Amino acid sequence: MTEGTQRFSEEELSEFFDFHASEVHPFSGFSQEGINLLTTKKHLNSVLPVFLSLFIEAIFPEEKIQKKKALRKIGLKMEREKNASRASMLFRNCLFGSQHPYGQETLESHLDEVNREDLLDYYQTKLWNKAEIFVSGDFNSEEILKLMEELSAIPKVDLESKIAEYSIEGIESCQEEKPDSVQTSIRLGNWSIPKNHPDYIPLTVFNTVLGGYFGSRLIKNIREDKGHTYGIFSSLGEIDDHNYWVISADVQKQFRQEVLEEIDKEIRLLCEVPLDEDELELVRNYLIGQMLGKFSNAFDLVDRFKAVHFSGEDFSFYQRQLEFFRKFNSSDILEIGKKYFSKEKFIEVLVG
Secondary structure, eight states, X not given: OTTBBSSOBHHHHHHHXXXXXXXXXXXXXXXXXXXXXXXXXXXXXXXXXXXXXXXXXXXXXXXXXXXXHHHHHHHHHHHHHSHHHHHHHHHHHHHHOTTSTTTOOOOXXXXXXXXXXXXXXXXXXXTTBTOOOOOOSSXXXXXXHHHHHHHTTSOOBOOOOOOOOOOOOOOSEEEEOOTTOSEEEEEEEEEOOOTTSTTHXXXXXXXXXXXXXXXXXXXXXXXXXXXXXXEEEEEEEEETTEEEEEEEEEEEGGGHHHHHHHHHHHHHHHHHSOOOHHHXXXXXXXXXXXXXXXXXXXXXXXXXXXXXXXXXXXXXXXXHHXXXXXXXXXXXXXXXXXXXXXXXXXXXXXXX
8 A cells, every 4th residue: 555656656756754854654464454654733724635545546556566575475485484483374274274264374375366356456445344433642622523533534444244154163282393493482371351351451461470471381391491482471362353372482402302391381280270479460460550651642542442342341440450450469460371271282393
């Protein structure tokens, strides 16, 4: 969309937005796609008409398409050579199965099938299906009404076509040996719960203690005590309506089995042994500080809203989260551990 319109070339668009201290970022993921505009209030009236032209006047020049495809092919090749990228792809494959769209590997041959006609058709008839617009900034009521009127120029598409249903046929483990590799990328995890589940906020605390910050159990054990990795972290993620948790690490190859055993040990300890008061307060202060730091400007506000909106939540989620952070105790962590980790068998991916 940003590679040229009926009135502006790619170079002219880039120069225009740079001159007006503005940034335009298209984004595309497994379940969402769109475009972001970051600009100043001073330049909004000048920038907005050109930004809105991207929604109706993009021309998708053939030479730009071919260049993007060539660059993406190089990127795919490089990703296959990186243990970490390969492990993340195989973890999705294990979660969903190789025939599911979220579990499939993108190949160069898939890019060869993309052509300008298909892009134009998708852009003109499907791209903005049930689109949502998020605005954050310093606006009074009159300015918001004016902005809403201008944003009405964005095409409205409301397709009721049925979404194809795919069965999930995951597998429990995957190992890809690379004899010349000195490191192994590990992905260990499984399915999880959505943000609107009553256990989600306690689960975020469990995840933080386990591997969600630089003072976590996994960091202290596997990085600081044993020196088997530079970094090891656990996280909660989502793809569309599917939620998962995963531990990610690049470790010295000769110690990968020991690392897996230590991960299992740390999970079991969190499920069986209460946290002492010092660790409780350390994690509590970290979580509250991190949370408050994520609401410092207009960009943070819209990001925080989007982070919960697609799960059917609103800003009240963060109020509940803050209240839990202030009062949780070791019993809460034990309860979550026993409920979700004590009997579960994990998906295990090793690359390297």
